[in-house]
Amino acid sequence: AQKITQTQPGMFVQEKEAVTLDCTYDTSDPSYGLFWYKQPSSGEMIFLIYQGSYDQQNATEGRYSLNFQKARKSANLVISASQLGDSAMYFCAMSPLNTGGFKTIFGAGTRLFVKA
């Protein structure tokens, strides 16, 4: 069975500092993709970053980087130089790549508060 665990229901970070949002997963699929999404109060879901299970390097997208540790089954999101606009809900997600169905499961989410 697949499972995504985000153990931090809420996080606070000072503006301009870096913050790490934790995500661990469990899957029996040999190949999978890991995603992070941001959900502001408006409700929309914004794709942030993607990491394939066979990718050799950790993914980076601007201020976002994914600390992928396959052996530990963790895919933590690192946000550098936090901005007030980063305050939102963040979801970690996983999708198997070998089924073609592209099904994705989501973690419970972490609410990030950026303080001025």
Added chain:
Amino acid sequence: GAVVSQHPSRVICKSGTSVKIECRSLDFQATTMFWYRQFPKKSLMLMATSNEGSKATYEQGVEKDKFLINHASLTLSTLTVTSAHPEDSSFYICSARMDSSSGYTFGSGTRLTVV
């Protein structure tokens, strides 16, 4: 980039009526779209997988007759909440993606309130 348009963004309906929510992929074709439901302060719950030209695949516990899904074309999937009740009030969101290595693109969501 890939864009998914979802309408309406908000809808209030009377108990017992039906509501249709549309999800369109604007600049790509999506043979598969997904419908999620989100309760306040909770994660997304996958309701069903919408397959173009065939029946939708529903997750366990989701009533097929209440949540009708139609995926008539490669760019449009609809979710109809039939005979809505106040407990159906929620935030519904659809998603699709261009290929296996791209992120999912989500619609802007629909906040349904049944009174």
